Amino acid sequence: MNLMYLQCTREALIACIVRLFEKFGLTEKFKLEARLQNWVRDLAAHYNPVIFHNLAHAFNVLHLSSVMWSRIQHQNYFDDVDLLVLFVGTISHDLDHRGLGNTYFVKRKHPWAQTVSGQSVMENYHLHMANLLIDKHGLFHALSPEETSRAKKTLTEMILATDLTKHFKIQSEFEMKIGKFDQKKQEDKDHFLAVIVHACDIANSALPFDHFRSWGVRIVQELEDCFQAELLLPDADKYPPAPFLAYKDKKGFYETQIGFAGYFIAPLLGAMKREWPELAFLHD
Numbered sequence: 589m590n591l592m593y594l595q596c597t598r599e600a601l602i603a604c605i606v607r608l609f610e611k612f613g614l615t616e617k618f619k620l621e622a623r624l625q626n627w628v629r630d631l632a633a634h635y636n637p638v639i640f641h642n643l644a645h646a647f648n649v650l651h652l653s654s655v656m657w658s659r660i661q662h663q664n665y666f667d668d669v670d671l672l673v674l675f676v677g678t679i680s681h682d683l684d685h686r687g688l689g690n691t692y693f694v695k696r697k698h699p700w701a702q703t704v705s706g707q708s709v710m711e712n713y714h715l716h717m718a719n720l721l722i723d724k725h726g727l728f729h730a731l732s733p734e735e736t737s738r739a740k741k742t743l744t745e746m747i748l749a750t751d752l753t754k755h756f757k758i759q760s761e762f763e764m765k766i767g768k769f770d771q772k773k774q775e776d777k778d779h780f781l782a783v784i785v786h787a788c789d790i791a792n793s794a795l796p797f798d799h800f801r802s803w804g805v806r807i808v809q810e811l812e813d814c815f816q817a818e819l820l821l822p823d824a825d826k827y828p829p830a831p832f833l834a835y836k837d838k839k840g841f842y843e844t845q846i847g848f849a850g851y852f853i854a855p856l857l858g859a860m861k862r863e864w865p866e867l868a869f870l871h872d
């Protein structure tokens with residue numbers, strides 16, 4: 589599996605996204621062809637050159653989700669519409685990210701924060717952008733009205749599940765459903781798909797060490813930028829940025845990475861391994 593996304597140009601990433609849709613039969617099944625090319629180009633243009641939440645990160649999440657899909661016995665769980673939404677959701681989940689966290693927008697009293705009462709501010713914005721581009725390019729044109737409304741509902745659950753503050757709720761709900769998945773229940777399908785997207789979003793520690801370290805350095809740099817941006821806000825003395833955003837030193841960097849992997853990622857991948865033993869390679 590080639591994971592050298594960070595060395596890829598935007599054009600190469602665009603070609604890889606289109607290729608993945610083709611390889612999994614989505615282009616033909618949902619009559620995407622030219623629409624797909626136009627949508628991917630538009631989508632790529634809406635990812636900013638920020639240090640972590642850029643097009644390469646979105647592709648990383650899409651690629652990992654395709655690996656999980658290939659490994660698990662997905663026919664026992666999902667159908668073609670679910671795969672379409674999984675791919676669209678993963679590649680769209682951080683659209684127009686500004687390299688700043690939700691607290692920054694809440695503290696700034698930004699309109700994005702006010703329209704959603706401060707809840708999952710950026711995730712709601714990414715979802716809004718995802719829907720905008722899907723509709724603009726008619727990406728779901730081959731779906732029936734019922735399938736479209738179901739796909740949009742699944743997309744909503746998926747993208748909102750990338751809010752890290754929901755991690756423990758998502759994980760505990762998933763653990764309660766292990767071994768009890770009901771393929772006839774859309775609610776179960778949506779929840780399991782959301783778990784896959786969330787896991788692919790945060791599971792960099794499951795990648796080979798050099799890739800894990802590269803992404804780790806990038807997220808720490810972006811968090812430090814966020815720390816500095818929050819320091820410049822009015823009332824920063826009254827509402828200071830969270831200390832975990834600030835870079836301390838190399839030792840602190842490795843401690844944080846190990847802590848995150850042990851506290852967040854390993855338990856989630858461990859739970860997923862219980863439902864899908866085929867994913868043990870990611871946990872182990």
Ligand SMILES: [Zn+2]
Pocket residue numbers: 641645649681682750789
């Ligand atoms: Zn992400």
